[in-house]
Amino acid sequence: MSIKRTMSKLNHAKITPYRSGQRGAANHGWLDTKHTFNFASYHSGPDSFGSLRVLNEDRVAPNSGFPTHPHRDFEIFSYILSGELTHRDSMLKKGAEGKGGKDDFYRMHRGDVQFTTGGRGIAHSEQNEDSNNWVHFLQIWAVPWARGLTPRYHTQTFDEEAKRQAFVKILSPLKAGPGASEEQETQAAPAIPNTIPIHADFVMGAGLLGVDKRFKWTVGGADEGDVTTKKQGRRVYVHVPMTKGGNAKVRLDGRESAVLGEGDGAFVENVNAGDILGVESVGEAEAEVVILDSD
Template identity: 70%
Template sequence: MSKALTHAKIVPRRSNDRGHADHGWLNSYHTFSFADYYDPRFQNFGSLRVLNEDRVAGGTGFPTHPHRDAEIFSYILSGELTHRDSMIKKGAEGVEGDDFFRMKRGDVQFTTGGRGIAHSEQNESKKEVHFLQIWALPWARGLTPRYHTKTFNEEAKRSAFLPILSPLKGGRSATAEQEKAAEAVLPDTIPVHADLVMAAGIIPVDKRFKWTVGGNAVTKTTDRKVYIHVPMTKGGSSKIRLDGRENAVLSEGDGAFVSGVNAGDVLSFESVGEAEAEVVVLDSD
């Protein structure tokens, strides 16, 4: 068992304390200030700016809208979400890669808003879609808009935390060639223009996972800010304990701010509920 990180500060963010808006077609919980929800205490955490847990009813969705200067990604938990954007002609969408447009569980869709882009996200099925919408603050403004979509293996997430996003190779000084190549520091991950690593795991009951702060991929190695989120996927039956602390037991919908940690520190997660626990890690500068 990992040693407790006595120097780490862990502050839970309880599900019921999040901002909440139910518009009928959209039921959304906001970890950070977003739209009509504002709390000066929750503006961002490192480069993490938005974490919304959304449920969108069948036959509805977000109409075409613009984005700029944000790294935006959707992590699909259940159902299907159809993405269309201003860079791909309607009818020319693909089934995978940068022009992928219909997403399901296990898929992550990523957008560099950069100097400006427009897209829509619609639930074209009859069933509800449940997903996390996450925004990060990029290390530069006016970047070239870009999309990536990738499918991440469900069973791999049951073995250990599976990296999903990591910084673009070249970092803040990336060349035009590196931007075009769009390779991330960690193999088989989506590149993000931020000193951030995202990972996801599905921890079986009574099992423990470990997360090494920084994910062996970041530039800033001291005073990392790690946000943990437990999505509402098992009807309230999932629960995890962070770092062996009884005051850091998280139920579904809960999150936790972990600060004062450094790259290489090992944070432990124990599944202590009645069902396996899906956990998302956002490790930021």
């Protein structure tokens, strides 16, 4: 199946594909993981891209997972692709899960995003407590605009059908910015309504593009107003998760040199807030696309 090619709209943008085979890979039996950035024993990739520091595509076996471990001074989020991921942490007593509102939401499924501000220190575990099925998810870290923040959690479900209509915004900067008061931190109002607030000049989106579908991403979330601080020279990372057995493909900005398969990503540089990045589905299956738009 083919799709009519659209011409490049962002001639000033530099788009560099980063193929799945270039990523770091490790299989520990219980964990099959791919690293886009340098992580653990993988040191052959980039260190970061703007505020984006980690993008791991993880598969965890039934009845296994990451035991309790500490984090600090990173914004950490899990985007669930399939299966079930159970989160427990040092701020939530075992047995009290799910009883205190959405931020105590602990057993996650497809469509859920779990977000952690590590700040001055937290400890959590991520387990697959399902006895039969693997869990598949993206683990993403960003560098916050300040150290020593108050640790916080947010969990939110994002509608699958909405993702089939356009890119859905997942994260946006804390509206109050780096100078937020403790009250504003507690209120946790995001710059874009109905998103999760992040302590970074960072917007995340996700979409499900049916065959022959074309979506547009507005750099910096500028279609939602004055969202981000850095307007010029933003950096956007596009990732295509491995969800359709290799049958999904997308093309960025109408460029044949920027066709991405499952597991591939692309560094998009020299773009400015308000630029429109076109993403077309050119494969044989619906393509899941995650956008990480950073300073």
